[in-house]
Amino acid sequence: MNHEPEDLLREVDLCSLEAGEQVRMKQRVQSSGSTQALRIFYLSRWERCLFVSALSLVAALLMLLSSADGCSGDGCSEMKRRQPGILTGMPFMAHVSSRAFVDDVGHRIYLAKPPARVVSLAPSITEMLFAIGLDEQIVGVTEFCDYPAEAKSKAKVGYSNPSAEALIALRPELVLAPRDFLRSDLQAKLDQLKIPLFVLDAQTVEDILLQIHTLGKMFEKVSAANEVTQRMRQRIAEIRRKVETPPPRRVLYVLNSQPLISVGPGSFIHQMIGLAGGLNIAAQAGVAYPKLSMEVVLKDDPEVLIFPSGVVETVPRSEQQQWRRWDTLSAVKQQRFREVSSNLLNRPGPRVIEALEELARAIHPEMFDFGEGAVHP
Amino acid sequence: MGILAFTAMAVCVICLHFGAQPIAYGEILRVFIDAISRKEIDGGTSDVVDVILLQVRLPRILLGFLVGCSLASVGVALQALLRNPLADPYVLGVSSGAALGAAVGVLLGAGTTFLAETTLPVCGFAGGLLALVIVYRMAASYEQLPIHSLLLTGVILNAIFSALIMFITSILEPNRSYGMMAWLMGTLTAPTYGGLVGLAVYLSIGLVLLFVQMRALNVLALGEEVARTLGVDTERAKRSIFILAALVTGAVVSVSGMIGFIGMVVPHAVRLVTGADHRLLLPASALVGGTFLMGSDTIARTMISPAEIPVGIITALAGGPFFVYLLLWRKDRLA
Secondary structure, three states: OOOHHHHHHHHHHHHHHHHHHHHHHHHHHHHOOOOOHHHHHOOOHHHHHHHHHHHHHHHHHHHHHHHHHHHHOHHHHHHHHHOOOOOOOOOOHHHHOOOEEEOOOOOEEEOOOOOOOEEEOOHHHHHHHHHOOOOOOEEEEOOOOOOOHHHHHOEEOOOOOOOHHHHHHOOOOEEEEEOOOOOHHHHHHHHHOOOOEEEEOOOOHHHHHHHHHHHHHHOOOHHHHHHHHHHHHHHHHHHHHHHHOOOOEEEEEOOEOOOOEOOOOOOHHHHHHHHOOEEEOOOOOOOOOOEEOHHHHHHHOOOEEEEEEOOOOOOOHHHHHHHHHOOOOHHHHOOOEEEEEHHHHOOOOOOHHHHHHHHHHHHOHHHOOOOHHHHOO | OHHHHHHHHHHHHHHHHOOOOOOOHHHHHHHHHHHHHHOOOOOOOOOHHHHHHHHHHHHHHHHHHHHHHHHHHHHHHHHHHOOOOOOOOOOOOHHHHHHHHHHHHHHOOOOOOOOOOOHHHHHHHHHHHHHHHHHHHHHHHOOOOOHHHHHHHHHHHHHHHHHHHHHHHHHOOHHHHHHHHHHHOOOOOOOOHHHHHHHHHHHHHHHHHHHHOHHHHHHHOOOHHHHHHOOOOHHHHHHHHHHHHHHHHHHHHHHHOOOOOHHHHHHHHHHHHHOOOHHHHHHHHHHHHHHHHHHHHHHHHHOOOOEOOOHHHHHHHHHHHHHHHHHHHOHHHHO
16 A cells, blocks of 8 residues: 555645644734734744644654554455454455355455354345244344344344444344445444454345345255245246236336425336336436426326335325326326335335235236225225 | 516516426417416316426426515515624524424424425424524624624524434434425425415515515614614514514425525625615515526426426525625625
8 A cells, every 4th residue: 555645644734734823823913913914924933943843743643643554554454354254364265165255245255154143234134034044043133123023022233323332242243234324334343353244235126036045055044045035036927927918007106295206216116116017207317216306297197106105104195195186197087096015115125025016016906816906005 | 676577577487488398488378378268277177288387387486486585585684684794594594493493393293294284384483483583682682793603693503403403304204304304405396376375475464564664674774773763663673574584484494495595695686786775675686586596496497307406405506605705705795
């Protein structure tokens, strides 16, 4: 590693110090009523002494800091990064063994044996772990992990800002975390304590299947994992078969009604709408959660309005009813206001299939058992 | 004044043209003639262009005009009252006070929407008044508050109120708080005509009462001592202007969130042309403020179409640099 940043920093520091001195001088000169511009840069001998000694002190400090950095940084941190696995001292193992795993941010870990104690930092991950039968290995979950019921009795470590202390106190052999909300200081702390961290970041349903498979290998539960993924694939195929026949319907997902916020490309829900046989009318928006223009909605004329429902995220019925005002919309004319459980839809876990089915039912009710679809809210 | 009114009309028509999908001027004319012949502006048509123009774009533009008018007028009044050209509901923390009031209203379940509700403007009014009283107490205890102290008061009030607002958003459900954040950044949405008329009546009562105070403002701008010797009941005038400013700000914030800097920049720009006579300054600022917000909102609507950005960002980007310019290079005008 080169030392350019430190050098730069030192220069900047000196400059700012100099500037500070100058400003102070300037103020003093001005307040004494002097008008000679040149006096701004004048320093008395005493002040010059002070200035020089302050400069040398700062320089010495910086040198000390940078040298300390040189010995503790570089090589050491490189070493740390190479051996986050359980078998410390065998860094090469991470590259050759079949028990090496690469997570969704490209970080590689090595696990000599299936971890006996694992902490999950997302409800979706908790559901995956339970799905492949790891009830006993799970020692910690987030406060939002409410499925299956057993998850509620596990120790809680927080969610968007998990407590590092609570986490470490659980003595995990592996921490599974989502990419969102993962804080770099927690990451560094785990790295320092040599607790392996594995990041899961599902963008598509296919990613979820892959993750379950990886977890199966990691915990030597391959057959259970295969069973889960196979069942999921089957149900996806069933749903796809049903929604592929009719022409796709234009869909507006109303994440928030006032102001209107929808889901765009890059969000998990956008991808789910496509899978469920819908055309997201916010697909043209360049961001994942766009504040969508009502004019575009009127022009693109959605045939189905989907509102998230559930405990946490709900567009209240009264706000849904306000959409009746836009009576040129096909969705309003045909009374296609649907609610889909946001808890299922926002969790890229094994139950995402249920969300997909709910979504497909909402968009193409006539393709599912007759009668049931018609009374769907 | 005639020229300003005409400009406002012209800008309104230009804003009608631009949108997620531009509508030709001929088409706009046709839609309006249709609507007049139908004698119905709200509904009664299945043409998408009609609906976009008459039920989305027009009400939103009118709302923008109303909000801009109100913010600029309140800015003029506060600047005269505090004898301070940097006074503005946003800078002084009145807007965030009103936003806090409205947020508390939402928290207590006063309304599920931010629009067309009677409770939220009242909550906003209470919060705005609280902020104004604090600012005024500060100003009064120093006779004429030095500019930096006044700004600092605003900064501190803003900090306290936004901390409380953040507290409220953090305990709301994620979905609600997301919506609230979007609203706080300053957002105009298409209101129903009923809501629009209600707001217009409310705001015009406030503004007319404010306009009645124009003479008092002229005298107050000279200083309270002078005003008192000239026979103005200063206490009463001040009190009524404060209450009106809080009323108008509260209502505006509860429908459109925190749209900043209009109340400061517009009166300044207008004063350069009309001079400091409030009989001219106040109505002229109102017109220019309305026009400015209509234009800003059109940019906000179209810049990253089909998505939109909060209009508060546009006004802050236009107003912020102007504020810095005033602070750095026009110190003489601020003294």
